[in-house]
Amino acid sequence: MLHTDINQNGSRNIPLWMLFPLFFVAVYLSHLTLLRLPYFWDEAGYYIPAAWDFFRTGTLIPQSTTTNAHPPLPSILLAAWWHLSGYVISGTRTLVCMVAAAALVAVYRLVRNLSDNTTAAVTTLLTAIYPVWFAQSTLAHADIFAAAFTLWGLSFYFPAPDSDPSDLNRLWAATMFSLAALSKETAIVTPLALAAWQAFQLLRHPSHRPAHWKWLAALIVPVLPLMFWYGYHYSKTGFIFGNPEFLRYNATANLDPLRILLSLWHRLLHLTVHMNMFVPVLCAFAALFIPVTATDAPQSIRKSTRAALLVILIANMIAFSVLGGALLTRYLLPMYPIVILLCVIEWRRHLKQWPWLAAFSAAAFLLAIWINPPYAFAPEDNLTYRDMVVLHQQAIAIIATQFPQATVLTAWPATSELSRPELGYTKLPIRTTTIQNFSVEQMQKAAAQPSDYDTALIFSTKWEPPFGHINLGRKNESADTRYFDFHRDMQPAEAAAMLHGEIVWQAHRRGEWAAVLHFPRIVNAALTPPPAR
Numbered sequence: 001m002l003h004t005d006i007n008q009n010g011s012r013n014i015p016l017w018m019l020f021p022l023f024f025v026a027v028y029l030s031h032l033t034l035l036r037l038p039y040f041w042d043e044a045g046y047y048i049p050a051a052w053d054f055f056r057t058g059t060l061i062p063q064s065t066t067t068n069a070h071p072p073l074p075s076i077l078l079a080a081w082w083h084l085s086g087y088v089i090s091g092t093r094t095l096v097c098m099v100a101a102a103a104l105v106a107v108y109r110l111v112r113n114l115s116d117n118t119t120a121a122v123t124t125l126l127t128a129i130y131p132v133w134f135a136q137s138t139l140a141h142a143d144i145f146a147a148a149f150t151l152w153g154l155s156f157y158f159p160a161p162d163s164d165p166s167d168l169n170r171l172w173a174a175t176m177f178s179l180a181a182l183s184k185e186t187a188i189v190t191p192l193a194l195a196a197w198q199a200f201q202l203l204r205h206p207s208h209r210p211a212h213w214k215w216l217a218a219l220i221v222p223v224l225p226l227m228f229w230y231g232y233h234y235s236k237t238g239f240i241f242g243n244p245e246f247l248r249y250n251a252t253a254n255l256d257p258l259r260i261l262l263s264l265w266h267r268l269l270h271l272t273v274h275m276n277m278f279v280p281v282l283c284a285f286a287a288l289f290i291p292v293t294a295t296d297a298p299q300s301i302r303k304s305t306r307a308a309l310l311v312i313l314i315a316n317m318i319a320f321s322v323l324g325g326a327l328l329t330r331y332l333l334p335m336y337p338i339v340i341l342l343c344v345i346e347w348r349r350h351l352k353q354w355p356w357l358a359a360f361s362a363a364a365f366l367l368a369i370w371i372n373p374p375y376a377f378a379p380e381d382n383l384t385y386r387d388m389v390v391l392h393q394q395a396i397a398i399i400a401t402q403f404p405q406a407t408v409l410t411a412w413p414a415t416s417e418l419s420r421p422e423l424g425y426t427k428l429p430i431r432t433t434t435i436q437n438f439s440v441e442q443m444q445k446a447a448a449q450p451s452d453y454d455t456a457l458i459f460s461t462k463w464e465p466p467f468g469h470i471n472l473g474r475k476n477e478s479a480d481t482r483y484f485d486f487h488r489d490m491q492p493a494e495a496a497a498m499l500h501g502e503i504v505w506q507a508h509r510r511g512e513w514a515a516v517l518h519f520p521r522i523v524n525a526a527l528t529p530p531p532a533r
Contacts, residue, residue, distance in 0.1 A: 038424030
């Protein structure tokens with residue numbers, strides 16, 4: 001697996017064991033300013049608390065946060081690493097950098113198997129700097145773990161053209177896909193999609209039945225450890241797929257046909273347009289109209305291989321249009337290298353000047369890491385998440401310094417940031433009162449119960465273009481509100497007026513904002529003489 005060999009073009013392959021340290025150093029140094037940031041969003045809401053519980057108590061079922069039946073492998077890996085590094089945030093992020101580097105080695109190996117070293121290098125580089133991938137490369141979400149194992153599984157499923165699939169390849173593929181499913185349950189979509197493809201091939205090519213049957217068996221194997229985990233979870237909690245509210249939000253409430261169609265449209269945009277992905281995709285589409293003249297280009301990948309890659313993409317698009325209450329792009333993390341690979345292949349086949357397209361795409365990706373698109377998106381899709389974390393750090397520091405005994409009205413994830421010191425925002429827990437978000441409806445409910453809090457931390461829960469700027473998503477707001485929990489956050493001045501408080505601090509960073517409000521409360525008190533003795 002890690003040895004030096006000769007590829008189909010006669011050139012010597014680089015040993016993979018040499019690539020990992022190079023990739024790790026590159027990922028680590030390019031994320032150096034992010035390594036000490038406190039935990040963000042779902043890190044703070046679930047993954048770190050779950051791993052923290054396992055680290056302290058050895059229980060696979062989270063105790064300090066609501067269990068949602070996510071498989072336990074990320075918690076196990078994080079806890080094992082903390083025993084070596086100590087429980088420090090920079091240690092966690094270093095581990096994630098290592099996982100991201102391992103995933104990039106898998107991308108390189110997969111593409112090298114399908115094409116050559118040049119295509120592999122370009123695809124790997126573009127994957128590493130694609131904004132969604134770049135942002136997730138230090139965030140301890142389960143998705144980066146699942147992506148790494150999925151891509152390694154694919155690198156064994158698609159062997160080099162001049163080699164025959166061996167039983168060892170099938171064993172490695174089954175193992176990697178099993179580890180992917182134990183990292184995040186939705187990773188099972190990829191091996192099952194390939195199993196369906198093998199079943200189709202079995203019917204189409206009866207002469208190759210033994211090979212197809214072996215692959216079919218190997219690709220179904222990852223279901224078994226996932227079933228074992230769900231059985232264990234049920235025996236401990238009485239729930240198979242997590243608590244009923246989690247199941248409703250992520251599955252049963254998503255079965256409206258119109259919502260599924262809208263989700264499919266969003267997922268198509270996520271794979272082909274989002275964060276400047278439209279640049280390599282449009283370049284590849286335009287290249288298709290140019291005759292194949294590049295004599296030094298590698299042969300195109302086999303039709304059957306291309307079809308299998310498309311099956312994987314379509315299966316993930318459909319699955320994540322039904323599963324998951326939020327349309328987060330990180331769910332598609334292992335799909336982005338496949339899209340980039342297909343683009344690079346077409347550039348090289350049709351244009352001798354294809355390096356210019358690669359450079360153009362790289363520049364577009366690098367810009368999108370810092371420059372936001374003209375529509376609302378999740379902060380974790382680029383470095384906007386850093387702005388959000390820094391603002392929350394500053395706001396919580398104000399509360400901890402000026403109002404350490406406060407009861408703070410806020411929404412998730414700030415409720416966890418304030419109440420859990422291990423997340424890196426505060427040294428001591430601060431009491432909170434929770435609302436769902438900062439929409440007018442939720443703030444009106446808070447205004448009706450002023451005795452429940454004396455301070456508030458409000459913030460932008462998503463990034464959207466400022467008023468007066470181009471907003472390509474505005475026409476979809478009604479559907480997004482109905483199906484995808486879209487809402488408008490009240491601005492600090494509006495919230496202060498509604499809740500009858502004063503703004504003691506507010507700040508903005510590139511469209512993200514946060515504010516601390518204080519509410520002087522009048523307390524009725526009476527001087528009562530002590531009882532006569």
